[in-house]
Amino acid sequence: MTQQTDGATRLWGGRFTGGPAEALARLSVSVQFDWRLAPYDLAASRAHARVLARAGLLDADELGRILAALDDLESACAAGEFRPSVDDEDVHTALERGLLERLGALGGKLRAGRSRNDQVATDLRLYLRERVRGLAGRLAELASALADQAGRHIDTPAPGFTHLQPAQPISFGHQLLAHVQALLRDLDRLRDWDKRAAVSPLGAGALAGSSLPLDPAQVAKELGFDSPAANSIDAVADRDFAAEFLFVAALVGVHLSRLGEEVVIWTTPQFGWVELDDAFATGSSIMPQKKNPDIAELARGKSGRLIGHVAGTLAMLKGLPLAYDRDLQEDKEPVFDAVDTLELVLPAMTGMIATMRVDEERMALDAPRGYTLATEVAEWLVRRGVPFREAHEITGKLVVICTARDCALDEVTDEDLASVSPHLTPDVRSVLSVAGALAARMTPGSTGPGPVSDQLATAAGRIDRWREWAGENVVPR
Numbered sequence: 496m497t498q499q500t501d502g503a504t505r506l507w508g509g510r511f512t513g514g515p516a517e518a519l520a521r522l523s524v525s526v527q528f529d530w531r532l533a534p535y536d537l538a539a540s541r542a543h544a545r546v547l548a549r550a551g552l553l554d555a556d557e558l559g560r561i562l563a564a565l566d567d568l569e570s571a572c573a574a575g576e577f578r579p580s581v582d583d584e585d586v587h588t589a590l591e592r593g594l595l596e597r598l599g600a601l602g603g604k605l606r607a608g609r610s611r612n613d614q615v616a617t618d619l620r621l622y623l624r625e626r627v628r629g630l631a632g633r634l635a636e637l638a639s640a641l642a643d644q645a646g647r648h649i650d651t652p653a654p655g656f657t658h659l660q661p662a663q664p665i666s667f668g669h670q671l672l673a674h675v676q677a678l679l680r681d682l683d684r685l686r687d688w689d690k691r692a693a694v695s696p697l698g699a700g701a702l703a704g705s706s707l708p709l710d711p712a713q714v715a716k717e718l719g720f721d722s723p724a725a726n727s728i729d730a731v732a733d734r735d736f737a738a739e740f741l742f743v744a745a746l747v748g749v750h751l752s753r754l755g756e757e758v759v760i761w762t763t764p765q766f767g768w769v770e771l772d773d774a775f776a777t778g779s780s781i782m783p784q785k786k787n788p789d790i791a792e793l794a795r796g797k798s799g800r801l802i803g804h805v806a807g808t809l810a811m812l813k814g815l816p817l818a819y820d821r822d823l824q825e826d827k828e829p830v831f832d833a834v835d836t837l838e839l840v841l842p843a844m845t846g847m848i849a850t851m852r853v854d855e856e857r858m859a860l861d862a863p864r865g866y867t868l869a870t871e872v873a874e875w876l877v878r879r880g881v882p883f884r885e886a887h888e889i890t891g892k893l894v895v896i897c898t899a900r901d902c903a904l905d906e907v908t909d910e911d912l913a914s915v916s917p918h919l920t921p922d923v924r925s926v927l928s929v930a931g932a933l934a935a936r937m938t939p940g941s942t943g944p945g946p947v948s949d950q951l952a953t954a955a956g957r958i959d960r961w962r963e964w965a966g967e968n969v970v971p972r
């Protein structure tokens with residue numbers, strides 16, 4: 496530390512005659528957002544202090560006093576008694592000031608063998624590894640709310656859509672479980688991310704490692720990482736873990752947006768399939784009749800910023816020469832905002848899904864509308880030896896007649912059927928029921944009650960295992 500003539504604590508300045516210009520200081524400061532890394536910086540400092548002691552660079556008394564001061568500083572931070580000051584450039588500077596206030600010159604020994612470059616990369620990995628488990632827990636809760644609703648609607652028929660046009664009857668539970676599958680993949684991605692994030696940069700120093708006999712493997716172990724970085728330059732330059740996390744967060748955002756969009760559609764009076772609980776819907780300041788799906792819309796809207804964070808971070812990284820560049824300071828706000836955004840959206844979506852009421856009757860009435868059983872007719876013909884091409888043609892003609900008569904497929908007369916094709920005997924009516932169409936779908940992964948129940952059981956088991964993973968403590972503190 497250099498105690499400058501302007502009174503500020505700075506981690507640099509020996510070769511500088513004056514303090515920084517106001518404009519530089521304002522541009523440079525990051526403590527207003529990186530302060531949330533304080534607990535992780537302190538954890539890394541404890542591990543570093545022990546390694547310095549093992550290297551003979553701190554005696555037992557010095558180590559004890561440093562660890563006690565770090566504990567004291569941590570409590571003071573948690574209690575809000577120690578806060579960064581306007582002059583603290585970043586979280587590392589603020590905490591070193593806190594240590595110097597407690598220990599005097601001894602506090603300055605801790606910086607040996609490390610740099611803010613390896614520190615900040617370590618802190619951000621520790622922070623994210625911990626928060627990712629929290630997000631995984633919230634994703635599992637949403638998946639669980641969807642699965643619970645799906646369990647109530649395994650046998651609830653609804654029209655399935657392609658192009659948002661009625662396509663074929665489906666089980667509404669099957670539709671909800673489709674969203675669960677996307678969330679399970681997100682959870683998988685987070686776990687996969689964690690494998691690569693579990694690498695410790697500490698020991699890389701500024702970029703070249705250290706001439707001091709440090710023990711990066713030991714530090715890595717103490718901080719819950721799987722291994723130390725293999726290359727000190729990469730250790731301080733790499734932000735793949737931030738970019739990858741932001742991609743996963745953006746994809747989660749996209750999944751929430753697609754679910755949100757469906758809820759918006761289902762809750763329109765025109766659909767009337769779903770009514771949101773009052774606690775998870777909003778009203779209009781002017782139209783007294785309105786009940787708006789704001790949670791679903793905000794989930795949809797906030798996916799935009801999550802997508803922006805991936806693009807912004809990749810653009811920030813793309814031209815950077817190795818190793819550390821100050822541009823890298825820009826990695827933190829997108830990461831923090833992505834975490835905060837998902838922490839806000841996920842519980843709200845979970846509550847909305849868990850409490851929504853489904854109008855099964857309305858949905859069942861809609862299930863055959865738009866001739867969603869036409870494929871059943873075509874496949875019935877195929878089972879009787881008619882080539883599919885011809886069966887498709889015949890069924891199309893039947894739809895034309897129904898459209899002209901404004902009636903359903905099973906409401907035409909036997910004569911009408913015969914007039915379309917001699918293959919269309921009155922027996923065809925046996926496949927013209929929604930329940931029959933669903934029951935006929937027995938292959939794994941399809942929308943019949945059997946496969947949907949199987950899918951639900953498998954998904955529920957996976958959700959439970961993700962809950963366990965989410966609850967694991969990854970950062971020993």
Ligand code: ARG
Binds near residue numbers: 612819823824
């Ligand atoms: N606040 C900086 C960041 O977030 C810490 C590292 C500063 N390193 C440096 N060489 N100036 O990246």
